Amino acid sequence: KQEIYKHYSEFMNDKTLSVINSNKSNKKSYCIDFNSDIVIINYDILDKFQDKLMSYKWDFIINDESHYIKNIKAKRTIALMNIANNSNSQYHLLLTGTPMLNRPKELVTQLQVIDRLHDISASEFLFKLRYCDGQKTAFGWTFDGATHTQELREKLKKIMIRRTKKEVLTELPEKLIQELFIDIDNRK
Numbered sequence: 001k002q003e004i005y006k007h008y009s010e011f012m013n014d015k016t017l018s019v020i021n022s023n024k025s026n027k028k029s030y031c032i033d034f035n036s037d038i039v040i041i042n043y044d045i046l047d048k049f050q051d052k053l054m055s056y057k058w059d060f061i062i063n064d065e066s067h068y069i070k071n072i073k074a075k076r077t078i079a080l081m082n083i084a085n086n087s088n089s090q091y092h093l094l095l096t097g098t099p100m101l102n103r104p105k106e107l108v109t110q111l112q113v114i115d116r117l118h119d120i121s122a123s124e125f126l127f128k129l130r131y132c133d134g135q136k137t138a139f140g141w142t143f144d145g146a147t148h149t150q151e152l153r154e155k156l157k158k159i160m161i162r163r164t165k166k167e168v169l170t171e172l173p174e175k176l177i178q179e180l181f182i183d184i185d186n187r188k
Contacts, residue, residue, distance in 0.1 A: 005017070015038060016037050017039075039053075043069075047079035050083055054083055057089070058088075059090050061093070063113070064096070066094035069081075081109070092115075093114075104132050114159075119159055130148055133145025
């Protein structure tokens with residue numbers, strides 16, 4: 001919240017901002033205020049508020065750390081897919097430093113949320129077959145590998161913007177390493 005006001009104070013003059021999060025002292029209690037221009041909500045409670053979030057017409061939806069939605073069976077991913085598909089938002093932006101942690105199949109849900117899977121492949125199955133080393137086994141299909149990675153990288157360049165730390169962290173000071181020595185009374 002403070003960072004938004006700090007970096008966008010000019011824009012925020014007439015805007016209101018709400019942060020919807022769980023109350024640490026009571027996990028079932030939430031601070032809820034959807035009557036703001038900007039709403040920030042944690043992925044872990046997104047499913048509890050998806051109906052309410054879908055009832056608004058958002059101008060813009062931004063998801064930070066979008067690699068958290070890689071598992072299509074996770075509650076947070078299902079909720080975000082529902083919100084993305086039913087909120088009639090004009091724009092949807094995903095942010096992450098690591099769009100794919102291990103395998104190309106982790107990109108599928110992210111591409112679906114921003115409705116860009118069709119820019120890479122005709123269908124989810126064909127995407128996985130081509131780029132995830134699709135293999136038919138006695139138990140069904142597996143998509144746990146990576147194939148045609150250079151081709152995928154080229155296609156992703158058309159829909160993703162990649163910035164290195166060197167390019168985007170120019171305002172941060174150099175890393176400071178400090179050694180602290182602590183006496184241990186009880187080594188057990």
